Amino acid sequence: MSGDNRVRFSQHTLANGLRVNIAPDRVAPVVAINLWYDVGSKHEQPGKTGFAHLFEHFMFQGSRHVAKAEHLSIVQGAGGVLNATTYFDRTNYFETLPSHQVELGLWLEADRMATLLDAMSQENLDNQRDVVKNEKRQSYDNRPYGSFFEKLMAASYPEGHPYHHITIGSMEDLDAASLEDVEAFFRTYYVPNNAVLTVAGDVDEAPVIEAVERYFDPIEPNDSLSAFRLPHDEPLVAQREIVPDDVPLERVHVGYRSPAFGTLEFDALEVATQILAGGRGSRLHKRLVREEQVAQDVAFFALPLVAGSSVAAGWVTVRPESDAAAVEDILDQELARMTREPVTDDELARAHALIESAELSALSHMDEVADRLSMYTTYFDRPELINEQLGRYLAVDAEAVRDVCAAVLDGERVTLTYAPRNEKEAVV
Numbered sequence: 128m129s130g131d132n133r134v135r136f137s138q139h140t141l142a143n144g145l146r147v148n149i150a151p152d153r154v155a156p157v158v159a160i161n162l163w164y165d166v167g168s169k170h171e172q173p174g175k176t177g178f179a180h181l182f183e184h185f186m187f188q189g190s191r192h193v194a195k196a197e198h199l200s201i202v203q204g205a206g207g208v209l210n211a212t213t214y215f216d217r218t219n220y221f222e223t224l225p226s227h228q229v230e231l232g233l234w235l236e237a238d239r240m241a242t243l244l245d246a247m248s249q250e251n252l253d254n255q256r257d258v259v260k261n262e263k264r265q266s267y268d269n270r271p272y273g274s275f276f277e278k279l280m281a282a283s284y285p286e287g288h289p290y291h292h293i294t295i296g297s298m299e300d301l302d303a304a305s306l307e308d309v310e311a312f313f314r315t316y317y318v319p320n321n322a323v324l325t326v327a328g329d330v331d332e333a334p335v336i337e338a339v340e341r342y343f344d345p346i347e348p349n350d351s352l353s354a355f356r357l358p359h360d361e362p363l364v365a366q367r368e369i370v371p372d373d374v375p376l377e378r379v380h381v382g383y384r385s386p387a388f389g390t391l392e393f394d395a396l397e398v399a400t401q402i403l404a405g406g407r408g409s410r411l412h413k414r415l416v417r418e419e420q421v422a423q424d425v426a427f428f429a430l431p432l433v434a435g436s437s438v439a440a441g442w443v444t445v446r447p448e449s450d451a452a453a454v455e456d457i458l459d460q461e462l463a464r465m466t467r468e469p470v471t472d473d474e475l476a477r478a479h480a481l482i483e484s485a486e487l488s489a490l491s492h493m494d495e496v497a498d499r500l501s502m503y504t505t506y507f508d509r510p511e512l513i514n515e516q517l518g519r520y521l522a523v524d525a526e527a528v529r530d531v532c533a534a535v536l537d538g539e540r541v542t543l544t545y546a547p548r549n550e551k552e553a554v555v
Contacts, residue, residue, distance in 0.1 A: 132487060133514045134496055136327075138504075139336055143348040144320025148500040148510050149335050150327035152493060158328035160232040161221040161497035162240075163505045165323075166316035168296065169215050169289035169434055170355060175304065177259065177296015178312045180213040184255045185309070186220060187211075191242030195251075198235055205231055213294045216433050217505055223494050226329035230338050236324070237342035240317060247313075249306055256301050263295050271374045272545055275442070279382045282366045282541040283438055288359065290432060320348035323504040327497040360435035365539040371548040376423060377451040379458065382440040382541040386531065388431035389507055394519050395527040396429045396439060396535065401478035402470050402528065403427045403461070404441060408477060410461050411443070419457065421449040433506050439535050451544055465532040469525035479521050486517045 136150035167179050189195040202209045207224035222232050267273045277293050284291040324343070326335050363384045386392035404411045404427035415422035427441030443458050445451045470478075489495040496513070503512040 132490065134490065134500070136500060136510065136513075137332055138510060139339075141319065141340060141344055143344060143346060144318075145339075145343050145346075146323045146504055146508075147336065147339055148323070148325040148327075148497075148504060149330070149332050150325070150496055150500060151330055151332055152327060152496070153329055155493070156226050156329045157223055157493060158226040158229045158232070158326060158330050159221065159223045159493040159497035160229070160236065161219060161325045161327070161494070161501045162236050163217050163219045163323045163325075163501035164317055165216075165321045165355075165505050166218055167214050167216045168292060168294040170316065171289075171292075171296070173287060174300055175308060175312075176292050176300045177294075177298075178304070178309060179218050179316075180294045180296060181255060181259060181301065181304075181309065182313065182317070183211045183213045183218060184258055185247070185251065185313075186239055186243065188251050188255065189243075189246035190239040191245040192238050193235065193246075195246065198239070201231070201235065207232070215290055215294065217502075219498065219501065221494060221498065223328075229326065229328075229330055229335060230342075233326075233335075233338050233342050237346065240319065240322070240343070241346045243317065244310055244313060247306065247310060252304070252306055252309060256304075259295065259301060260298055263298060267295065271372065272378055272380075272442075274370070274372070275380050275543060275545070278368070278370070278543055279380065279438070279440060279541060282368075282543075283363055283382050283384060285359075285361055285364075288361075289357065289434060290438075315349060315352065318349040318352065319343060319346050320350075321352055323501045325497040325500040325504075327500065328493040355434065357435045363539045363541065365541070367542045368544070370543055370545045372545050374545050374547055376447060377445040377547070378442050378545045379445065379451055379455045380440065380442045380541075380543040380545070381458070382438055382543075383535050383538055385429060385437045385439040385535045387435060387437050388429075388433050391519065391527070392531050392534070393429060393431070393437060394516075395523045395531040398475070398478045398482065398520060398523045399465060399470075399528045399532050400427050400429050400439070401481050402474050403465065405478060405481050410464075410474075411441075411458070414461060415443060415454065415457055421446055421454050421457065425458075451546075455542075455544075462532075462536045466529065466536050467533075468529070470528050472525075475523075475525055475528070479523075482520045483517060486520070 139147040205228045209222035211220045411425040423444040430438040445454045499513045500510045504510045
């Protein structure tokens with residue numbers, strides 16, 4: 128990073144629509160290559176969920192010039208690391224390599240964008256379906272409180288809403304998916320005019336853009352691709368559920384609809400979550416865990432979603448000797464206080480300091496710089512937000528915090544109380 132902490136970068140757009148950010152930085156002899164596709168679980172159709180996440184796995188199963196699983200071995204053999212993630216609003220693929228291997232990383236990403244379907248087969252589809260099923264069992268079905276996120280989103284958004292289902296998708300939908308279904312999904316979304324490529328690190332701009340053009344320019348765009356349109360965004364309907372589960376302690380989860388990521392109101396909400404649950408000095412931790420000692424732990428966070436609205440959510444894990452209803456009442460008292468009273472100057476300064484520390488720490492890593500440039504370009508077509516976002520957080524004042532809390536926390540909510548399953552229920 129430069130001395131004033133601003134990220135220097137240039138922007139380019141290829142003839143096929145691929146948007147490219149290049150951010151030279153000589154801090155270390157490494158390069159981060161980051162490719163975001165504007166496709167996530169919100170783009171999936173009813174009855175065909177889980178496809179975006181399925182492709183997170185497919186993208187490592189070979190292409191025309193790369194054998195199955197060879198992408199991983201090539202990058203690691205060159206001294207690099209790589210991974211991929213899927214979310215409601217996007218999918219990203221990324222690798223960090225020694226800087227002299229930048230063309231290798233670009234070629235690998237271009238080859239699978241252009242020719243992944245050459246390696247697609249029924250065997251691959253069946254194999255990766257089984258991998259995803261095992262992932263769902265490990266991350267959701269067989270993990271204590273693991274179904275919380277799935278239940279929260281299903282309750283927060285009505286059936287048919289793009290955020291109603293989570294990225295893992297429906298196992299029934301994946302079982303029913305045909306090879307033609309998944310091939311059509313790839314042809315629609317994994318195209319240059321639906322992607323953002325960022326290269327950040329110890330590189331020179333001119334040779335990088337020349338390599339990008341050489342590898343990516345020949346890839347055909349999808350000229351029929353249309354922008355995502357939110358079909359409907361009805362308000363949340365209050366719901367309450369007791370969830371018997373194989374859990375050690377009762378836990379009360381709550382969720383509210385909130386402003387979308389990218390708005391000033393969402394910025395204020397993120398500051399509010401630091402005041403509520405940002406570490407041991409936060410309001411919820413101080414009262415529930417330290418002072419009254421009725422909770423084992425607490426959390427409260429804003430989930431960044433860009434289509435229409437987002438979600439603010441949290442939980443309190445109840446200590447064995449405490450009563451869940453009484454703990455929920457204390458939680459409600461603290462949430463209500465955020466909607467009525469301005470937070471103190473000290474609380475606001477502490478929240479700002481926590482956010483500033485996290486932002487500056489993140490932007491000291493090339494892989495995070497690349498990821499954020501891709502994110503701000505994909506979501507808002509404004510990569511310059513990488514240099515503006517911290518200032519936006521620090522401009523949030525006590526009035527903005529109170530206003531967003533009143534708008535969010537005075538609204539309807541989802542309440543899910545997880546309770547240890549008794550022996551009779553376990554047998555049944």
